Each structure stands twice: as C-alpha cells, then as structure tokens.
Amino acid sequence: xxxxxxxxxxxxxxxxxxxxxxxxxxxxxxxxxxxxxxxxxxxxxxxxxxxxxxxxxxxxxxxxxxxxxxxxxxxxxxxxxxxxxxxxxxxxxxxxxxxxxxxxxxxxxxxxxxxxxxxxxxxxxxxxxxxxxxxxxxxxxxxxxxxxxxxxxxxxxxxxxxxxxxxxxxxxxxxxxxxxxxxxxxxxxxxxxxxxxxxxxxxxxxxxxxxxxxxxxxxxxxxxxxxxxxxxxxxxxxxxxxxxxxxxxxxxxxxxxxxxxxxxxxxxxxxxxxxxxxxxxxxxxxxxxxxxxxxxxxxxxxxxxxxxx
Amino acid sequence: xxxxxxxxxxxxxxxxxxxxxxxxxxxxxxxxxxxxxxxxxxxxxxxxxxxxxxxxxxxxxxxxxxxxxxxxxxxxxxxxxxxxxxxxxxxxxxxxxxxxxxxxxxxxxxxxxxxxxxxxxxxxxxxxxxxxxxxxxxxxxxxxxxxxxxxxxxxxxxxxxxxxxxxxxxxxxxxxxxxxxxxxxxxxxxxxxxxxxxxxxxxxxxxxxxxxxxxxxxxxxxxxxxxxxxxxxxxxxxxxxxxxxxxxxx
Numbered sequence: 001x002x003x004x005x006x007x008x009x010x011x012x013x014x015x016x017x018x019x020x021x022x023x024x025x026x027x028x029x030x031x032x033x034x035x036x037x038x039x040x041x042x043x044x045x046x047x048x049x050x051x052x053x054x055x056x057x058x059x060x061x062x063x064x065x066x067x068x069x070x071x072x073x074x075x076x077x078x079x080x081x082x083x084x085x086x087x088x089x090x091x092x093x094x095x096x097x098x099x100x101x102x103x104x105x106x107x108x109x110x111x112x113x114x115x116x117x118x119x120x121x122x123x124x125x126x127x128x129x130x131x132x133x134x135x136x137x138x139x140x141x142x143x144x145x146x147x148x149x150x151x152x153x154x155x156x157x158x159x160x161x162x163x164x165x166x167x168x169x170x171x172x173x174x175x176x177x178x179x180x181x182x183x184x185x186x187x188x189x190x191x192x193x194x195x196x197x198x199x200x201x202x203x204x205x206x207x208x209x210x211x212x213x214x215x216x217x218x219x220x221x222x223x224x225x226x227x228x229x230x231x232x233x234x235x236x237x238x239x240x241x242x243x244x245x246x247x248x249x250x251x252x253x254x255x256x257x258x259x260x261x262x263x264x265x266x267x268x269x270x271x272x273x274x275x276x277x278x279x280x281x282x283x284x285x286x287x288x289x290x291x292x293x294x295x296x297x298x299x300x301x302x303x304x305x306x307x308x309x
Numbered sequence: 310x311x312x313x314x315x316x317x318x319x320x321x322x323x324x325x326x327x328x329x330x331x332x333x334x335x336x337x338x339x340x341x342x343x344x345x346x347x348x349x350x351x352x353x354x355x356x357x358x359x360x361x362x363x364x365x366x367x368x369x370x371x372x373x374x375x376x377x378x379x380x381x382x383x384x385x386x387x388x389x390x391x392x393x394x395x396x397x398x399x400x401x402x403x404x405x406x407x408x409x410x411x412x413x414x415x416x417x418x419x420x421x422x423x424x425x426x427x428x429x430x431x432x433x434x435x436x437x438x439x440x441x442x443x444x445x446x447x448x449x450x451x452x453x454x455x456x457x458x459x460x461x462x463x464x465x466x467x468x469x470x471x472x473x474x475x476x477x478x479x480x481x482x483x484x485x486x487x488x489x490x491x492x493x494x495x496x497x498x499x500x501x502x503x504x505x506x507x508x509x510x511x512x513x514x515x516x517x518x519x520x521x522x523x524x525x526x527x528x529x530x531x532x533x534x535x536x537x538x539x540x541x542x543x544x545x546x547x548x549x550x551x552x553x554x555x556x557x558x559x
Contacts, residue, residue, distance in 0.1 A: 085399075138333060
C-alpha cells in the first residue's frame with residue numbers, strides 16, 4: 001500500500017513571549033491526507049491554518065508532534081521531502097521586476113527542471129491561469145489578482161506530488177477563482193495531492209473532497225462537506241435577526257448559534273412554520289434557507305467564519 | 310552538487326533569476342555610480358593629489374555596496390513578497406539561495422566597479438601586483454559584505470526598519486574609515502582599527518601593492534590581509550549557518 005501523502009500526529013506549536021507567557025498556536029492537530037486528495041483546512045483568521053501548513057511544508061519546526069510526507073519524516077529530514085512539495089505562501093507576490101513568464105521559468109530552473117521542460121510547463125501553467133496575454137509584462141504592471149495567479153502558476157507548474165496552498169485565491173475575482181479551482185482539479189486528476197487553507201466556504205465546499213475545521217489551534221471536526229452538513233442535524237436553517245428576546249423559545253427547537261447579529265436554528269421542514277409564527281408574534285423577520293457549510297462551521301466553532309477574535 | 314557538506318544545486322539558476330531582477334531595474338543600476346562620482350568630483354576640485362586614493366576607495370566602496378543592495382533585496386523578498394517560503398520549501402537549499410543572490414546582485418554594481426577600476430588602471434597606472442591585489446580584496450570584500458548584508462536582512466520584520474541601519478552601515482564601513490582618503494590623514498591611534506575594518510584594509514592593501522601610496526609596516530599589511538581574509542571567510546560561514554537557520558523558523 002503506498003504511503004499517505006501527509007500524516008500529522010499531535011502537532012503542536014507554542015510561541016514563548018516575554019515575561020514567560022506562551023501562546024499555543026497549534027494544540028495537537030492530527031490529520032491524514034491521502035494521495036491525490038484535495039483537502040481543505042477551514043478556519044477563521046488566526047485559527048492555526050497557516051501555522052499547520054508551514055510546519056507540514058518544512059518551513060516551521062513544531063514544538064511537538066510528527067509529520068510524515070509520503071512516508072518520510074518531514075521534521076527530522078526536511079531536505080528529503082522538499083523535492084516532493086511546493087507552497088503558495090499566504091499573500092505571496094511574484095518578483096515585481098520579472099514578467100510572469102520569467103517568474104515561473106526561473107522558479108522551475110531553480111528547482112532543477114531542464115530548459116525544455118521548464119519552458120513547456122511555464123506556458124502550460126500560465127495558460128491555465130489565463131496569464132498568457134500578460135506573460136511578458138513586468139509584474140509591477142499587473143493587477144493584484146494577476147500577481148496572485150502568477151504565484152499560483154509558479155507553484156502548479158512544478159506538478160509537485162504535494163501542493164500546499166495557503167489562501168490561494170485571495171484577491172481574485174470570482175471568474176478567476178473558478179479558473180484556478182479548475183486547474184487544481186486538473187492537477188488532482190494528474191495525481192497531485194492538494195492541501196489548501198481557506199476561509200472561503202464556497203471554495204472549500206466546491207474544491208475539496210475532505211475538509212477539516214480548525215479553531216484556536218485545535219482540529220474540531222473533519223469529513224466531506226456533505227458529511228459535515230449532515231452533522232448539523234437538519235436540512236433548513238432559520239436565521240432570526242435581533243432574536244435574543246426569543247432565544248429561550250428558539251432553544252426548544254434545537255441548538256441555537258449566535259453569530260453576533262442573528263440567532264440561527266437548524267431544523268427539519270416540519271418545524272419551520274412554528275418558528276416563523278413565533279418570530280412573527282414578536283414582529284421579527286426571520287429568513288429560511290438550506291443548510292450550508294456555514295451552519296456546519298457555526299455548529300463546530302460557535303462563531304461565523306468571518307468573526308474576528 | 311555537494312561541497313563542504315552543503316548543497317549548491319540551483320545556485321546558478323537562482324543567481325540568474327536575481328540578475329534578471331536587477332537588470333530590470335535599469336535606473337538603480339544607472340544611479341549606482343552617483344556617490345562615487347560625486348566624491349571624485351569633489352576630490353578633483355578640492356585636492357587632485359588624493360585622486361589615486363579616492364579612485365581606489367571608489368572601487369572598494371562600489372564592491373562594498375553590493376552587500377547593502379543584497380541586504381535590501383533579501384529583506385524585501387522575504388518580508389514584502391514572502392518568496393522565501395516559495396524557495397525554502399523546495400529543493401533549492403538555503404546556501405544556494407544566499408550564494409545565488411550574492412552573485413545576482415553583482416549586476417547592480419558591475420558598471421561602477423568596471424568603469425572605476427578601468428579609470429584607476431589608466432590614471433594611476435596600476436601595477437600587475439596592484440591589479441592582482443585589487444582582484445583578491447574585491448572578492449574578499451564581496452564575500453564579507455554580502456554575508457554581512459544577508460545576516461542583517463534576516464533580523465527585521467519590517468522593511469522600513471532596515472533603512473536607518475543600511476545608512477549607518479554604509480557610513481561606518483564606507484565613509485568614516487580611510488576608504489576615500491589617505492590613511493595618513495587619520496590620527497595614528499585609529500590606524501589599527503583601519504587595518505582591521507574590511508573596507509579600509511582592502512584599500513590599504515591595494516595602495517601598498519601599488520607602492521608609494523601608503524606607509525604601513527609589513528606587519529601592519531599582514532594584519533590587514535589576515536583580518537580581511539578571516540572576516541570574509543568567517544562572515545561567509547556565518548551567513549550560510551544563518552541562511553540555513555532562517556530557512557526553517559523555530
């Protein structure tokens with residue numbers, strides 16, 4: 001049986017601050033990513049996604065725990081695994097004084113690709129990212145989204161067996177994001193394994209075959225998007241703005257999640273009318289919609305993915 | 310390609326990348342000679358007799374500025390662009406990244422180095438020994454300054470914080486010691502320090518090799534040569550250790 005693409009066991013990272021204080025960025029995260037899988041780490045800002053990704057990609061040493069990449073120890077022998085992986089850093093930018101074509105080609109050359117392969121892969125990756133028209137313009141003249149796509153092109157051109165993508169579509173317009181997602185699917189079909197971090201729920205749901213929700217350094221739950229939604233315990237979500245005064249009544253229908261603006265209750269269709277009647281009595285205007293990954297996230301974390309702090 | 314237990318694969322490719330980056334910054338290259346030329350004009354106007362010293366100093370200063378260029382470039386790439394993550398999580402080793410960048414920034418100061426060295430050879434009628442010494446100290450200063458610059462670049466989390474240090478370092482190594490002016494103008498008790506500082510040591514060694522430009526004892530010259538060589542080797546070794554450490558945060 002071939003080795004798993006990534007196996008992390010009890011990975012923890014603490015930072016020691018002044019006056020003896022410590023901050024626990026990761027508290028024992030364990031997960032397995034299978035070869036060829038698209039795996040999303042979902043979490044709010046500061047949840048620990050990037051810390052985990054940096055450890056798994058050999059850029060950061062954990063305080064404790066183990067990480068294996070295709071069966072090799074990434075903590076003890078990072079050099080051995082670096083040829084197997086490539087990373088899109090969060091908010092990474094290409095060299096401003098290179099063109100996208102030069103940027104991708106130069107990176108492939110530095111990784112040891114021969115000229116012909118590097119040229120072919122460069123054109124292919126730029127084409128996939130919709131950058132051929134601007135391939136010979138200096139990156140200083142590109143938009144933020146085009147620069148981000150240049151960085152993604154640089155990494156996907158490697159076709160490394162394990163790709164780490166830290167918020168890869170940040171700053172891109174919706175059309176570009178979908179193009180990028182498609183290129184990730186294409187890589188996955190070629191056998192590349194993808195671990196991405198994101199706080200875009202639609203991205204996680206559309207792109208990944210397996211999701212894990214991380215909060216305050218802990219992995220709270222994981223599974224498929226459908227599986228996580230089923231855990232919510234209903235098919236419809238009723239959201240009640242300013243619903244604090246009927247909270248106790250709402251709690252009789254199920255678990256109530258407060259995102260700071262609205263109270264959310266997930267129920268089956270048979271109980272929706274009762275809640276609507278209750279809200280109408282209090283002159284509140286609830287909305288009803290299908291359960292989405294957002295409810296799964298709210299249920300797991302207790303807060304919206306966009307909530308700060 | 311392994312040498313001294315270090316991996317150098319990709320050095321040439323990354324060096325070429327960095328050279329390309331520098332070549333796209335034509336204005337920066339064009340202006341890399343301004344300080345040296347302005348100082349030479351001052352010397353020509355005020356005291357032509359120290360022109361040979363100023364020319365030697367201008368060449369050494371240009372080489373020294375390579376390290377400042379690298380310092381700013383390395384910090385910019387790491388802090389603003391986060392490209393170090395892209396490169397360090399790849400087969401390219403930290404030592405290859407550092408050496409490649411050191412080679413790449415050569416482009417930025419190659420025009421002043423070549424032009425000023427040519428003027429020096431013609432105006433001062435540099436001897437073969439002095440030319441050989443110039444080459445030796447040039448390489449030593451390049452090793453020292455790039456290593457020093459790279460180490461400094463890893464110490465900051467904000468690009469703007471580096472600027473005052475860059476100015477301080479440039480003045481400490483390039484302007485205050487007898488780089489552009491004769492050692493004889495410096496009070497005697499400062500001479501040992503001048504022999505120990507890499508930039509002034511390099512200048513003194515070239516001037517001594519030319520003959521008649523500086524009066525330093527044989528032991529003094531030996532001290533300068535040993536100090537410069539040791540500083541270059543130690544700084545280079547430290548930079549590699551530093552590069553490897555900073556490639557993997559703890």
